[in-house]
Amino acid sequence: MTDAISSILSQIRAHESRTREGVSNAIDVGGFGNVGNVGRSNETTPSNGAGFGQLLSKAIDNVSETQANASSLQTAFELGDPRADLARTMVAMQQSQIAFRATVEVRNRLVQAYQDVMNMPV
Incomplete structure (x- = not known):
């Protein structure tokens, strides 16, 4: 199980580095729009002052868009x-x-981190 998680995290890191270099991971699917738009622009990088909530919201929106494109295809x-x-x-x-x-x-890790912080002695 941890090997699968490590594999996914390494893929996310590789995708993030490609995004920072300006490489888009979008694939045009025969006129049905782009599939895999997670790295379509640099508007999700924290350097432009976007908060964590906005960053997370954009990521979830991109996943939703990817699912909608796959469903339409x-x-x-x-x-x-x-x-x-x-x-x-x-x-x-x-x-x-x-x-x-x-x-x-990511959600599971955020929940686990929240629980760890809440269980810390003051």
Whole structure:
């Protein structure tokens, strides 16, 4: 279990370093918009004065957008749209699943950190 968590964290760190270098991780999926927009711009970096709440809100919005894009691509594939082939649909679904898992892991770690702080002796 800890190997999986370490793997996800290393992927998040690699993605963050690519984002800082200005590389976008967005994939245009046959006219269905970008999938995987987590690193689409530098507006989520803390250097512009955005608070932690805003940063977290933007990250959750990006995960939600990724899930919506994957869902629309899946629906288009099921309806037989020729632009939505199986490979693109599967990639979009996997990106959505990984983004959701990473978000849940961040939430779990934040809850654990909060509990640790609350249990500290004063």
